[in-house]
Amino acid sequence: MPLERFSAPGNLQDLSPEMAQGWSDLVEHWLNTEVRRLKAGEPARPIRFFNERASPVPATAATAAIPWDGFPKVLKLTQTGDAVWAEAEKLRSLAARFRGQFFTLQNGQSIPIDFGYRNQDEYLEWRITPGGAAGQLASVAFTCEPPEYWQFIAGGTRALASGNELAQIPHVVGGDPDFLLTLYRQLCGPAVQLADLVHPSDVFFVTDGQPEVFAREGEYNLYNKWNTTHGIVHLTHPSNTLRAEINLAAGGSVLRKAPNGSPVTDPLRLICCSGYGSPNRSSDPTIGSRVNGLTRAGLSVTLRDPIGLYLNAINLDGFEGPNGEDVSGAWQVRRGQAAAGPGTTGTIVRAEFAPDPAAGFRVDQVLIGGEPIRFGGQIADKIGMVLTGKAHDFGGAAPALEACSNHCCRSPAHADFLAILEPEQGCQVLDDPNQPTQHWVEAFPVMVGGPSGLAATPPGVAAAGGGPVPAGLVATPAGLARDSANAPGAAMLRAASRRFIPGLSRRS
């Protein structure tokens, strides 16, 4: 039976019937976009990713729940001690992340501004509400609501689709700022004003000599104070988006081959080869590789409705009050649904850990395995995330193995930290000019056709790659711009900017 429509994340019933249809059409458009991208202009090209509304599957179609840890793996890799937790709770600069500068124009003057996002990149974000005194914690709120859903509520279809795209979407609906405000007040309290939630003037972003409009006056501000410094409503990390999930599933469905022709199956090599998501997480490599495993088995894949990345469950084992009290009542699902029972998954999109005031203790007095809670991350570490894929065998020709579209480099500071680059970018574009002896190196030389020498390439030695870009008299006839600035970070930005910066549309 065909799917009637794509539901809101977590089956939330916030939207009016008209907006619900608009959301469904938008999600379908994103799926279709991925399908088109995979088809690469050849309608007959076999692919293994589908839009369930266009290609119905039986109700018994297999599903695959893919779990991952909610706490950021990258912090466990790169930090030690309490810094693991503390780093997760600092707001990070969006400008710094993309190596550029935001500014607004006022009276012809450019005023630098910035936005903060949470340093939590496993599609789960949280924020603590402090208690009355230093060190006291009143509650911790968790969300995995995608930013797009809130952009949609605020600005409708147009907030998320460009002019050309709008023509492909049957029901283009407007936003409902009043309802946005109502929801925000429900979640953050009555002090929220609509003016708090929107950009007061145009915002520009400039990097690498390439400025763009980031947001227009009056548009919804994803990083507004009620979703950052004063509250939490939805995901803010630039990688934590619904489109990233869809892209990940679509990207994972592409079968890849190494330069030597062998299929790429190792999760990290695959993510580096395909260039979806981030290799430094628990989530993305696993999601992409699971999807790839299904496609290798001949199945076509999609994401199960309601499409979303969900808080599946929390493991409250070892949580207890200061006198051994049961604290399970402190965990409250606010939006979405907890798992119905064994063998099912939760579709929770918002939850809070907040002991009942009558219980007589605060969050910071709760112990986990004997350790007092001092950071929200200690709770996040007990949270399992999940997304559910759907697979069906439509038959048809198997797609050909495709060559890699990207590659990875390893950090000199943390050898387990990887960055995905475009094929023509050598690892040295990531080098810090202030650290002349510290070099990023090819993570998997065999994946870029590196030479197989007498000995295996030892860590710390890169395989051959393109040199830096020289300053030339003119651009080459092919029109390829050569970057005489040789700016480190420019490449990183371009690589990162391909990963769907909400509110920022950039060339790829």
Added chain:
Amino acid sequence: MSEPLLEIDSIQGNVLPGFGSAAQLLVGVTGSPEGLRAFLADLAPRLASARDVLGGRRQVRAALAARLADPDRGATWFNVALSAAGLRKLGRPDLDAFDTAFKLGLAARSGTLGDPRQASIGGLPNPGHKSHWVVGGPGNEADVLVIVGADDEPARAEAETWLRAAADGRATISYAERGNARLENREHFGFRDDISHPGVRGLVETNPPSFLTTRHLAEQLPDGPEFGLPGQPLVWPGQFVLGYPTQSQVGHRDPGPVASNLPAWAVNGSFLVFRRLQQDVPGFVRDTDAMAADLAARPGWAGMTGARLRALIVGRWPSGVPVGRSPLADDPTIAADRFALNHFGYEKAVPPVRLGSGELVPSAPADPDGLLVPHFAHVRKVNPRDRDTDQGAAVVTLSLRLLRRGLPFGPDYDHDRADNPDNARPRGLLFLSYQASIQRQFEVIQAKWMNSASAPESVAGEDLLIGQRNGPGGDRTRTGFVVRPDLQGDPVPALQDWVLPTGGGYFFAPSIPAVREMAGLVPIRREAAMPQLGPSYTLRRVELKRRVDALPTELDEWKERTLEEVDKNAHFTQVQTIDALLRVSVDKQQAIVSSLAGAADAAEFTTKSFELIQMINRAQTVWDYFRDKFNLRLIPKFASDLWIADTIAWDCYFTVMTNAVIAGIVARDKFREPPLTFLITEFSPYTYKRGDALKLGKENVALPVPVIGLPCDHLPNPWEFVYLAHEVAHDLERDLDLLEPLKGALAGALAASQIPQARAWCWTAWLQEVFADLVALHLCGPAFSQGLATILSLPADKVLTPNPAGPHPTHYVRIPMNAAYLSRMAASVPALEADAKALRESWVAAYGDGGELAKFADDFTLVFDALMTTKIPVFQNQTVADLVPYAAADDTRIRDVADYIRTGNNNPGRVPPRFCVSASRLAVTAAASQNADPTGLLNDIKTRTETLVRAGAPDGLRSSGARPRLEEAAADLGL
């Protein structure tokens, strides 16, 4: 990275390689600091090191290989571990870097492990609740755990007697329990244990090299883990013993970092988890029989038996045969192949592998969906092998592995005589595991995997065997899902626990020297325990010395050989600088070679020698890059053309730098060697500036000397070299640190202007190329713009395609911009106006009026002012134009020279080389108006140009004469 030498005299023997004894004794001791210290002082000399146990194990192996009867090993081994409280009592309060779980202890962590919350059930004490534990509950924790491994009961009894005597009057023995290997290593439920272990990387001997874990495979698979035995992946030792490289979370075969924040005494130590797991044997059989009967009644599961369900729960048949290899019944033929028992994966089918002995281990099927081995099966839960998990890619699982050293306790259950009084006694497993982090290894496997209904692989239920669960109201039901061929899961609920934790503790097993020190004994000097490096290392050091010497030797020979053939004046400073910089590196290399003689062990030697080889590579790479370019000068044809190019580049560079030094803008030592030209096979020339980082082969190196690549097909037409002025301008921008001031000047001007933002941003992106064009016009006059127009005469679509991202301006804009600048220069040199006009008109004739692109012309003045006539504070308030004046006299001179070059009349004598090439370009442009076949004329122009350049070339060495600060420069270059 080569594998480290393990300090096997320091590491306790049950950590590595493990006692492997059939009889074990665990003794828990508590006491005062003084009492414990005295007890340890007696025990310390008896502690068995890894070397002791390895000797014993190899002896056993040799005896078995010789088909002797079970040899009398005669060894009774003692090892020791301390709780956090025990360490503090013994004067080790510095536990900050130890993980929180260890510091809190097992009793405090019991909740997070999912252990039962109810202290009593139905009014009876719950033995699984920590308050009733045999050992390790609150107030019942051991400070010290002694582990004894013995061959038999008499030896073990003797050891216990000795221990009790050693503790007598000093400390209290609060717990003592015996573990015994059961027949075929089967645990009490009847399943063969002790099959799957990681292989620990590392050397135990260096001369000859000998690995702790023997590599038995004839050939490793191309990627994924490297294996010792089939199914025994090699893991870096820091995952189990502190102070060694840990396992990478990216590359199966790569090392990760060595934990750096540990106190020195913790090195060679390992964390120990002890869990006393009590097993309910009849309950397990009874319940699983009932569950199987229930399942058999459901569609798709007819014929399900208790035995088969138990195998699904464990993931292996009692014989140890993995269920994936034999889904329906145990198979004694597979069981007889000890390698097949562990050679399998889940994500992918494993291919057959051949052992070094020639034996072939058969392939095993893939099972990603859990059709054969459910995702909740115990062996799959604790080691998902090649599957990616909730913790990330499959490689992460390697860093979660444990070294298991446990044995069963208690009497066998008598299935034949249910009323056997022994059946009422407790039995189970004394689970012991060593790891580098309890929190990041053991606790992850227990709490995040075994206890989870949705990890590590999917939502398939808890580990029914050992997983713990606390549902609402103390509900301990765990539910596994067995998978039907249509991939739908059927629930199999286990209503009660068959395995309950009834004691244990978190401990740290220090190195033997650390135990001695805690016991107040004279610490063993590390050096004394180390084997001396043998003659093979002396040889290796001498070999490395010869490799280090190869570069300076070659440099000397090269300079000697080329003395006559390469223009010494032209390249002396370049060669000298490169040579001197490389010798800074060589000096450092020599120092490392010398230090190798003092290397304490093989690990230090290999680490240092690897660092050395990398330095050699980097230095050789730099030389290789420049040697190639210098050697072009050994080919007479190229030598001449490149000399011309070098000379023009030098003239451009020299002119500006000299002015900059005179104006006090730069110090003399910043006036360095000029760019070196070389040949390329590209459409357009380019430069790499001084300090640009290049990826050369496998090395990133920064260039000590700038280089300019010339398209080799341009050599017949030397007037093309007018573009050298543009490339040198790039190099000047770098050497004069002009980029930031220029950016500032332009940004300021744009901000204050009414220029639309989109165009302003373009100018920002184009800054460096615009600057290079303008400087080139100052250096060479209108000839540069003519040369540029020739190169840019491309198909219209390429010329008209906007390039807002830079770095080069949109082609169309560039020529009018050059023309506009010429007009501006014409204020002092009127003749330029005609050139500007001609240029502009020919461009519009070819490409039209440019449409929107023409609007950039509105901005020219502002941009020219910003870049060329802004007074730059760090420039002593001079402008760029001040440094490269183009005077009327210069213009006249160039035009006169052009006439000579075209006609051969009125030889002008000595002319600056850049003017020669400028004149040459003008001569060629003028020749277009002549109708005759230009071939001969162009030949003449070439000859006269070259002759003039040679005549006008400045004499002497090409530098300011100041030596660069070499140490600094070498460091900048990473040499």
